[in-house]
Amino acid sequence: MSSPEPTLQNIIDQQSLKWIFVGGKGGVGKTTCSSGLAVQLAAHRESVLIISTDPAHNLSDAFRQKLTKTPSLVQGFSNLFAMEVDPTPDLGEAEQMEWAQDSFLQDLAGSIPGIDEAMSFAEVMKQVQTFDYSCIVFDTAPTGHTLRLLNFPTILEKGLGKLMSLKQSMGGMMSQVGRMIGAGGEDGGDLTEQVLGKVEGMLDVVRKVNDQFKDADITTFVAVCIPEFLSLYETERLVQELAKYGIDIHNIVINQVIFPDVLGASRLLEARVRMQSKYLEQFNELYEDFNLVKLPLLEEEVRGVDALKAFSINLLKAYQPPAPRQAGQSAREAELEAQVHSLTLRVKELEAQLTKQ
Numbered sequence: 001m002s003s004p005e006p007t008l009q010n011i012i013d014q015q016s017l018k019w020i021f022v023g024g025k026g027g028v029g030k031t032t033c034s035s036g037l038a039v040q041l042a043a044h045r046e047s048v049l050i051i052s053t054d055p056a057h058n059l060s061d062a063f064r065q066k067l068t069k070t071p072s073l074v075q076g077f078s079n080l081f082a083m084e085v086d087p088t089p090d091l092g093e094a095e096q097m098e099w100a101q102d103s104f105l106q107d108l109a110g111s112i113p114g115i116d117e118a119m120s121f122a123e124v125m126k127q128v129q130t131f132d133y134s135c136i137v138f139d140t141a142p143t144g145h146t147l148r149l150l151n152f153p154t155i156l157e158k159g160l161g162k163l164m165s166l167k168q169s170m171g172g173m174m175s176q177v178g179r180m181i182g183a184g185g186e187d188g189g190d191l192t193e194q195v196l197g198k199v200e201g202m203l204d205v206v207r208k209v210n211d212q213f214k215d216a217d218i219t220t221f222v223a224v225c226i227p228e229f230l231s232l233y234e235t236e237r238l239v240q241e242l243a244k245y246g247i248d249i250h251n252i253v254i255n256q257v258i259f260p261d262v263l264g265a266s267r268l269l270e271a272r273v274r275m276q277s278k279y280l281e282q283f284n285e286l287y288e289d290f291n292l293v294k295l296p297l298l299e300e301e302v303r304g305v306d307a308l309k310a311f312s313i314n315l316l317k318a319y320q321p322p323a324p325r326q327a328g329q330s331a332r333e334a335e336l337e338a339q340v341h342s343l344t345l346r347v348k349e350l351e352a353q354l355t356k357q
Helices: 009-013 030-042 059-063 103-111 115-129 143-169 171-180 196-213 229-245 267-286 305-316 331-356
Strands: 019-024 048-052 080-084 135-139 219-225 249-257 291-296
Touching (some): 030 249, 143 229, 229 249, 229 267, 267 291
Parallel strands (some): 219 249
16 A cells, blocks of 8 residues: 655645644644645635634734734735634633623533633634635644644533533523523523523534534644654644544644755754654654655745745645755755766666566
8 A cells, every 4th residue: 555645735635624723732833834734725725714723823923914803815815814813712802702691601601610711612613604715724722722622512512411401400490590690681581591592502503513523524633743752742642632532633744854955064963864864753653644744944934925835835745855965065066966866776777677678
């Protein structure tokens, strides 16, 4: 069986994909990779939205354009939009959320650990569900935050499900309690209609999102890492946790790989190359059935649409580093040497074919 292609072309080709999450350890280039992927998707899809769910937003810096909580058209595109949201808003923002307008749900959010973040995330997903984009790319926060984010639908479904079963068994009593805590409204309306009606609506959204997250035809996750121990460890943890959640992952981008253009020029550089080579071998062994995309360490930051377009080419076409040259050797000499080596290999192939005949 042939090994998977070392590119993200499979994501472009899978037209059914609706949700694409890009995540990994902090500082490995998630925003650059997610932005580059969104740029490539925009060339093949009718409309693409990229959303940053990282509290420390970097999308604005990547595109060199001020972004807000609502989708903004990226300059230089007619079908690529971007926005920055915080799925764990501060108190001022949380109070404006629909679920926070009801005192009963506020009390619920305050009594169940993690439910406030989960409800806020549900509000974000409810908004995203109304968007009419053919594909949505999520530029996520570092691994731990992202795993919690992806588990929110499950947390909500369990929590709200328990609440609904409680309503069924104690409907009358809950209605009286609701009036006592102010959830019944001025007209003293029934709690089931006013509060749990909202909960049921939220639960429908959550279940739909949960089902879509676990459907490999609709959702996939792209891990971004660098060839170092901590990043390898974090990637393995991410892959294992996503498997528990039933979320598809078969693409890993290994960023900041050093391809030296001069051999013997720096002991430090050679030491880094040896270290990276060791971890690259481990990536190849652990994820032999994954699409492993290796991207080079660049001289400059990738900022602006033009830089992202140039960078994103390497996501769909395996990067071919120039042949390294010995210290003191000119670039032209190295190029000629590489050509001679290539021609020598070709001659050997032709000789082998003649021998068979």
